[in-house]
Amino acid sequence: MKVLVIGGGGREHALCWELSRSPQVEEIFAVPGNAGISEIAQCKKIEYEKNFSSLAGLVSKEGIGLTIVGPEVPLVNGIVDYFQKKGLVIFGPSKAAALLEGSKVFAKRFMKKYHIPTADFKVFSNPDKAIAYVEKRKAPIVIKADGLAAGKGVLVAETPQKAVKAIKLIMEKKAFGEAGKRILVEEKLFGQEVSFIVLTDGKTVRPLVSSQDHKPIYNHDQGPNTGGMGAYSPGPISASLHKKIMRRIIIPTLQGMKEEGREFKGVLYAGLMIKGADPKVLEFNVRFGDPETQVTLPRLKNDLLEVLLAVQDQSLNQVHLEWRPQAAVCVILASRGYPGSYDKGKPIKGLEKLSRLSNIFTFHAGVKREDHRLVTSGGRVLGVTALSKNLKEAIRQVYRAVDKVYFEGMYCRRDIGYKALGKKR
Ligand code: AMP
Ligand code: GLY
Numbered sequence: 001m002k003v004l005v006i007g008g009g010g011r012e013h014a015l016c017w018e019l020s021r022s023p024q025v026e027e028i029f030a031v032p033g034n035a036g037i038s039e040i041a042q043c044k045k046i047e048y049e050k051n052f053s054s055l056a057g058l059v060s061k062e063g064i065g066l067t068i069v070g071p072e073v074p075l076v077n078g079i080v081d082y083f084q085k086k087g088l089v090i091f092g093p094s095k096a097a098a099l100l101e102g103s104k105v106f107a108k109r110f111m112k113k114y115h116i117p118t119a120d121f122k123v124f125s126n127p128d129k130a131i132a133y134v135e136k137r138k139a140p141i142v143i144k145a146d147g148l149a150a151g152k153g154v155l156v157a158e159t160p161q162k163a164v165k166a167i168k169l170i171m172e173k174k175a176f177g178e179a180g181k182r183i184l185v186e187e188k189l190f191g192q193e194v195s196f197i198v199l200t201d202g203k204t205v206r207p208l209v210s211s212q213d214h215k216p217i218y219n220h221d222q223g224p225n226t227g228g229m230g231a232y233s234p235g236p237i238s239a240s241l242h243k244k245i246m247r248r249i250i251i252p253t254l255q256g257m258k259e260e261g262r263e264f265k266g267v268l269y270a271g272l273m274i275k276g277a278d279p280k281v282l283e284f285n286v287r288f289g290d291p292e293t294q295v296t297l298p299r300l301k302n303d304l305l306e307v308l309l310a311v312q313d314q315s316l317n318q319v320h321l322e323w324r325p326q327a328a329v330c331v332i333l334a335s336r337g338y339p340g341s342y343d344k345g346k347p348i349k350g351l352e353k354l355s356r357l358s359n360i361f362t363f364h365a366g367v368k369r370e371d372h373r374l375v376t377s378g379g380r381v382l383g384v385t386a387l388s389k390n391l392k393e394a395i396r397q398v399y400r401a402v403d404k405v406y407f408e409g410m411y412c413r414r415d416i417g418y419k420a421l422g423k424k425r
Contacts, residue, residue, distance in 0.1 A: 001305065002062055004029040006048050006055070006079075007070025008037065010332070010365040010383040011290035015068060015304075016041050017361070018297040022305040029064060031055060035374055036364025049073045052082040059088050066091060068308060072287050075266075076102035076148060091308045093286045096262040100253075101286040104153075105146045105182050111281060114256035116249055118281040119273075120187040127171040134163040134185060142186040145170050147179030151227045152339070156188060189282065191275030192419070194235050195292045196245050199307065200254060202265045204316040206307075207246070209299055209323045210235035211292040212419070217339060219415045226339040227380055230416030232329045232391060233295040236274070245272065245279050253284070265311060294363050294383045295328035327391040329398045329417045330383045335366065336409025338379035346407040348374045353404040354384065360401045361385045376407055391420050 003025055005015050013036045019025050020040045033043030046054045052074070059067060067083060067090040069075055078095035092098075099106050111118045119142070124130035134141055134157075143166040145153035153176050157163035163185075170180035193215070197208045211233040217223040237245070249270055257264045269285035269292075297304070301322040310319045335342035344366075351374065354362050363385065366378015382405065386398035395417045402412060 001065040010363040012070040013363040035367040140188040144184040145180040146182040149176035189273040201314040201316040210237040232417040294330040329394040330385040
């Protein structure tokens with residue numbers, strides 16, 4: 001079968017790489033892809049957030065049997081509905097179901113209605129009212145833009161003054177455009193953050209192995225949030241906590257969505273905060289995590305194509321996910337300046353050394369080919385993953401690999417996975 005992967009980050013490279021290991025995959029296409037993806041897939045430059053007719057045209061012309069959507073924007077804009085109307089097979093939730101990520105206000109009201117544990121919140125569409133409210137509250141306070149903001153729409157304010165500044169930034173200066181027409185003001189939660197990601201075909205739910213992302217830019221979780229600076233798997237989830245998350249969060253969410261006429265099919269990603277033994281939802285995503293995918297897929301034993309097709313034809317009950325017992329750790333190499341404005345066009349050296357190492361996988365994100373060499377083209381540039389017998393060993397190996405790569409201004413966190421070992425670096 002020919003497949004198409006939409007997106008061009010590390011997550012999509014990991015998806016293409018995993019699909020390339022399936023004996024049933026005949027050819028991979030990617031839109032837009034990146035330098036690393038182009039080694040295993042045919043990359044096409046098509047606008048993919050809205051231009052669904054061109055994407056569908058490619059699928060029909062090439063006889064592509066399955067399309068997999070990496071990023072959230074096309075899902076929230078209704079790519080799945082568009083493809084299905086044309087009789088094309090696509091993996092992901094419908095537009096109605098993708099609202100769980102597309103509107104944080106919808107998600108919070110939904111959770112309240114179905115008694116799914118989450119932080120207390122209030123919704124505002126008037127900045128003056130929001131400001132008057134936060135001025136009376138005790139800090140810290142979390143301010144969130146309602147709509148999609150490329151992972152940047154959440155501001156954790158340590159004082160009411162900073163909360164006021166955040167409200168003005170979102171609602172008056174319109175830093176995230178229309179996404180900031182409404183905001184949430186939330187109680188700040190404390191604890192361990194965990195990514196709990198499941199596949200569902202609407203009837204059966206199959207959780208992926210657990211993983212933990214590292215969102216802040218600096219070691220020991222300091223500094224502003226990023227898209228994710230690294231991840232490890234397995235994450236800090238005991239069997240009893242796993243059961244609780246399924247019972248209190250995942251199952252009621254999927255049932256509630258069905259009751260709302262928004263049946264969910266695809267990947268449901270619950271970003272959770274765990275305090276003691278109590279999980280609460282920070283956010284829902286309706287797609288694979290990035291960088292979580294770079295640690296979960298290297299642990300998957302199944303044929304990914306078979307798994308995704310089973311979600312499609314609602315035969316997931318026939319599929320049992322099997323995982324390698326090893327631990328995986330992924331470290332993101334970022335450009336100087338990220339998550340603010342960052343350098344671009346810096347030549348990348350040393351990658352050929354990584355391809356000679358076994359159980360080290362390199363996933364490209366902001367990388368492009370220019371005059372036969374690889375140069376940086378994004379904030380998150382590369383993800384380097386090590387798979388090893390345990391977490392301690394995987395951490396050792398991943399940093400040994402990372403130290404063979406160089407580009408000017410290269411930055412990475414040095415403490416990925418240390419939390420799980422119960423120590424600071
Ligand atoms: P979200 O996009 O809602 O996941 O928010 C991005 C990040 O902001 C999360 O991964 C958390 O690190 C942080 N965050 C969001 N909501 C809260 C909250 N209520 N309390 C503490 N941290 C939060
Ligand atoms: N790892 C965070 C995300 O995928 O949203």
